[in-house]
Amino acid sequence: MIYLTRRYRFSASHRLHSPRLSEEENQRVFGKCNNPGGHGHNYVLEVTVNGKPDPKTGMVVDLAQLDRFVGEEVLERFDHAYLNADAESFGDKVPTTENLCIDIFHRLRAGFVAVPVARVRLEETSLNSFEYRGEEGRTP
Amino acid sequence: MIYLTRRYRFSASHRLHSPRLSEEENQRVFGKCNNPGGHGHNYVLEVTVNGKPDPKTGMVVDLAQLDRFVGEEVLERFDHAYLNADAESFGDKVPTTENLCIDIFHRLRAGFVAVPVARVRLEETSLNSFEYRGEEGRTP
Amino acid sequence: MIYLTRRYRFSASHRLHSPRLSEEENQRVFGKCNNPGGHGHNYVLEVTVNGKPDPKTGMVVDLAQLDRFVGEEVLERFDHAYLNADAESFGDKVPTTENLCIDIFHRLRAGFVAVPVARVRLEETSLNSFEYRGEEGRTP
Amino acid sequence: MIYLTRRYRFSASHRLHSPRLSEEENQRVFGKCNNPGGHGHNYVLEVTVNGKPDPKTGMVVDLAQLDRFVGEEVLERFDHAYLNADAESFGDKVPTTENLCIDIFHRLRAGFVAVPVARVRLEETSLNSFEYRGEEGRTP
Amino acid sequence: MIYLTRRYRFSASHRLHSPRLSEEENQRVFGKCNNPGGHGHNYVLEVTVNGKPDPKTGMVVDLAQLDRFVGEEVLERFDHAYLNADAESFGDKVPTTENLCIDIFHRLRAGFVAVPVARVRLEETSLNSFEYRGEEGRTP
Amino acid sequence: MIYLTRRYRFSASHRLHSPRLSEEENQRVFGKCNNPGGHGHNYVLEVTVNGKPDPKTGMVVDLAQLDRFVGEEVLERFDHAYLNADAESFGDKVPTTENLCIDIFHRLRAGFVAVPVARVRLEETSLNSFEYRGEEGRTP
Numbered sequence: 001m002i003y004l005t006r007r008y009r010f011s012a013s014h015r016l017h018s019p020r021l022s023e024e025e026n027q028r029v030f031g032k033c034n035n036p037g038g039h040g041h042n043y044v045l046e047v048t049v050n051g052k053p054d055p056k057t058g059m060v061v062d063l064a065q066l067d068r069f070v071g072e073e074v075l076e077r078f079d080h081a082y083l084n085a086d087a088e089s090f091g092d093k094v095p096t097t098e099n100l101c102i103d104i105f106h107r108l109r110a111g112f113v114a115v116p117v118a119r120v121r122l123e124e125t126s127l128n129s130f131e132y133r134g135e136e137g138r139t140p
Numbered sequence: 141m142i143y144l145t146r147r148y149r150f151s152a153s154h155r156l157h158s159p160r161l162s163e164e165e166n167q168r169v170f171g172k173c174n175n176p177g178g179h180g181h182n183y184v185l186e187v188t189v190n191g192k193p194d195p196k197t198g199m200v201v202d203l204a205q206l207d208r209f210v211g212e213e214v215l216e217r218f219d220h221a222y223l224n225a226d227a228e229s230f231g232d233k234v235p236t237t238e239n240l241c242i243d244i245f246h247r248l249r250a251g252f253v254a255v256p257v258a259r260v261r262l263e264e265t266s267l268n269s270f271e272y273r274g275e276e277g278r279t280p
Numbered sequence: 281m282i283y284l285t286r287r288y289r290f291s292a293s294h295r296l297h298s299p300r301l302s303e304e305e306n307q308r309v310f311g312k313c314n315n316p317g318g319h320g321h322n323y324v325l326e327v328t329v330n331g332k333p334d335p336k337t338g339m340v341v342d343l344a345q346l347d348r349f350v351g352e353e354v355l356e357r358f359d360h361a362y363l364n365a366d367a368e369s370f371g372d373k374v375p376t377t378e379n380l381c382i383d384i385f386h387r388l389r390a391g392f393v394a395v396p397v398a399r400v401r402l403e404e405t406s407l408n409s410f411e412y413r414g415e416e417g418r419t420p
Numbered sequence: 421m422i423y424l425t426r427r428y429r430f431s432a433s434h435r436l437h438s439p440r441l442s443e444e445e446n447q448r449v450f451g452k453c454n455n456p457g458g459h460g461h462n463y464v465l466e467v468t469v470n471g472k473p474d475p476k477t478g479m480v481v482d483l484a485q486l487d488r489f490v491g492e493e494v495l496e497r498f499d500h501a502y503l504n505a506d507a508e509s510f511g512d513k514v515p516t517t518e519n520l521c522i523d524i525f526h527r528l529r530a531g532f533v534a535v536p537v538a539r540v541r542l543e544e545t546s547l548n549s550f551e552y553r554g555e556e557g558r559t560p
Numbered sequence: 561m562i563y564l565t566r567r568y569r570f571s572a573s574h575r576l577h578s579p580r581l582s583e584e585e586n587q588r589v590f591g592k593c594n595n596p597g598g599h600g601h602n603y604v605l606e607v608t609v610n611g612k613p614d615p616k617t618g619m620v621v622d623l624a625q626l627d628r629f630v631g632e633e634v635l636e637r638f639d640h641a642y643l644n645a646d647a648e649s650f651g652d653k654v655p656t657t658e659n660l661c662i663d664i665f666h667r668l669r670a671g672f673v674a675v676p677v678a679r680v681r682l683e684e685t686s687l688n689s690f691e692y693r694g695e696e697g698r699t700p
Numbered sequence: 701m702i703y704l705t706r707r708y709r710f711s712a713s714h715r716l717h718s719p720r721l722s723e724e725e726n727q728r729v730f731g732k733c734n735n736p737g738g739h740g741h742n743y744v745l746e747v748t749v750n751g752k753p754d755p756k757t758g759m760v761v762d763l764a765q766l767d768r769f770v771g772e773e774v775l776e777r778f779d780h781a782y783l784n785a786d787a788e789s790f791g792d793k794v795p796t797t798e799n800l801c802i803d804i805f806h807r808l809r810a811g812f813v814a815v816p817v818a819r820v821r822l823e824e825t826s827l828n829s830f831e832y833r834g835e836e837g838r839t840p
Contacts, residue, residue: 003551013153013180020336037222040153040180042265056440058514082177094338131283143831160616196720198794234618271563293713293740300476317782320713320740362737374478405742411423433573433600457642460573460600502597580756654758691703
């Protein structure tokens with residue numbers, strides 16, 4: 001079993017603000033991430049799939065196929081987007097990078113069937129990153 | 141003469157949209173950077189100053205002093221901000237990274253007097269960066 | 281369960297020298313790392329915590345709280361320090377990055393209670409890094 | 421138990437072409453990676469070993485010993501080499517980075533006895549990487 | 561005047577071998593870079609153009625236009641190619657990264673007319689890079 | 701004219717302390733960099749040389765020759781060293797990275813004769829770097 005990790009990049013903006021909190025609580029909890037105009041990041045997305053290399057091709061997955069799927073399901077949706085406006089992905093959830101990471105994992109796990117999606121890792125900045133492997137997932 | 145470069149980071153959002161262009165022209169010129177909700181970046185800012193090392197201290201500049209100035213004049217203004225809302229910096233100019241780089245250069249050049257600010261370099265993404273050295277500046 | 285990794289940096293110096301070894305053995309075992317004046321590194325520290333995003337805030341942990349704790353318990357202690365002089369952390373142990381990594385893990389695991397500290401990763405140079413997850417820890 | 425990861429680099433070339441596929445299938449499956457003249461990469465190799473720090477030295481492994489072994493068994497073999505010409509490593513297998521990663525793991529696991537080799541990670545480009553931990557290996 | 565630098569990546573292979581040298585001289589001069597099967601690299605290409613931001617758009621150049629030109633004139637030619645086979649670019653010249661850098665500069669300088677191409681920088685590995693600004697070019 | 705930049709790494713320690721200043725002034729000027737035990741860094745050294753590619757070999761300089769010179773004159777001297785103890789390089793000067801950068805430039809400029817050394821760039825941390833091109837040198 002080999003693990004292949006492919007890296008993608010997209011830029012988006014968000015505002016951390018919860019409808020379940022008062023204005024004051026929002027400011028206290030989220031600090032400058034609650035600024036009214038929002039702010040943004042260059043997200044780095046790592047998608048890890050696993051499988052055995054095909055004996056004929058020596059490859060775990062057709063990368064062009066993976067790129068096409070991630071492009072259509074993730075990058076077209078989130079690149080150059082204002083995340084708070086994406087009701088389908090976030091509903092009344094705050095579009096933190098935690099929630100974005102989980103949303104991307106479920107989109108890929110549910111829709112990409114060639115090989116299992118084992119892990120999604122999402123860098124928000126060079127200082128912060130998040131990993132999700134599903135509820136049954138292993139510790140990193 | 142030695143050149144010291146100090147690196148800073150901030151996250152902000154912007155929307156590329158010019159009041160001097162029609163809606164259609166804006167979309168054609170700026171593409172997805174014109175999306176209504178805006179998008180954002182992790183900007184990397186490099187500030188270069190030059191001078192001779194002080195014979196007593198061996199240093200070109202007091203870094204704590206430089207950090208304080210950049211923090212107050214640049215990071216407090218632009219970190220976690222929506223750049224289009226900053227009328228003082230951009231007025232009717234589009235807040236492209238070109239214009240942001242020039243604005244930061246002038247703020248630093250005008251206000252930091254301990255040593256000359258020779259260059260400002262601003263990375264918008266890992267693929268794009270911009271340098272400005274003033275009108276009298278040298279080629280990089 | 282989501283894993284959040286936060287990155288910190290500090291600079292310190294150490295000399296690899298064991299009181300349990302002769303001078304010759306020290307030189308043979310540690311080579312230039314045994315040079316009398318010591319040497320130093322820019323350490324990169326990654327702290328991984330895990331939890332479920334809070335339904336209200338969408339966050340696993342208050343990053344300001346984590347930063348404050350790591351700042352007080354780790355960075356103030358080790359940044360710009362000569363590690364061999366830290367008897368509390370090392371006693372008669374050699375301040376290798378292995379031992380530093382384990383020491384930092386125990387400081388964080390014992391004292392930070394908001395969410396579990398799952399992993400500490402410490403880069404000594406761009407070529408060497410160390411990970412520790414406690415004795416009960418999983419393989420990386 | 422602590423995990424030490426050491427990073428190495430080598431440059432090599434390969435052509436993705438399977439003797440079990442027709443010319444047309446090779447072109448369809450491998451695309452430009454099937455170009456007749458081959459192409460190449462700067463591979464980044466990460467070798468992870470695990471163990472307890474020696475109470476006397478504080479070290480998990482003698483890095484000079486690890487470097488010597490990896491140098492002789494991996495770098496001398498693959499650095500500045502055309503991978504397809506290495507019949508011992510690849511036989512009729514395509515020298516994909518999947519297969520190269522598995523081959524390197526087995527060379528190290530079989531021959532380096534000081535401490536267990538837990539993992540090999542191989543970066544093909546800044547966008548692609550592969551991990552292998554043996555058949556009994558854990559998920560990453 | 562502002563300088564915009566855009567980064568591209570491509571993978572290629574080459575063999576350092578001069579028809580003007582004997583076999584022995586080739587081996588002595590180029591060492592393992594003269595290995596018969598060749599080897600390869602992940603090249604990082606930085607293209608710097610300069611200009612004044614357009615007062616309407618705030619941009620120095622239309623990046624889509626630059627990407628299209630570099631894609632067609634440089635990436636299609638050199639990505640996943642065996643450089644020695646490119647007689648038009650190298651003729652009887654050795655395809656060192658020096659010569660590749662100069663060739664790319666002239667292709668861009670001659671053909672891209674929207675704004676001047678000021679500089680080409682080409683990384684061969686993380687340890688080696690090359691810059692060219694034309695014969696009239698300034699020191700870096 | 702092409703500019704070749706080669707990157708080297710070394711680890712060293714220093715204490716910023718000037719014999720020309722009182723204890724109190726030292727503490728005020730240098731802050732935690734004045735801590736008695738010193739501290740250290742992973743320095744990244746970039747050496748830039750310039751020349752025309754040799755028509756026969758396509759190379760500006762024999763890299764093995766440059767590596768040997770930098771290894772003997774710079775790395776053997778400063779790697780795993782306590783810089784303050786190097787009286788020849790620093791005398792009564794404080795071993796700041798400014799002064800280290802200038803010292804390295806002069807060692808290389810004076811002793812390496814195959815091609816001119818145009819520039820030395822020295823990174824102290826990922827946030828700080830220094831460039832020197834000699835007194836007659838150009839702005840970066």
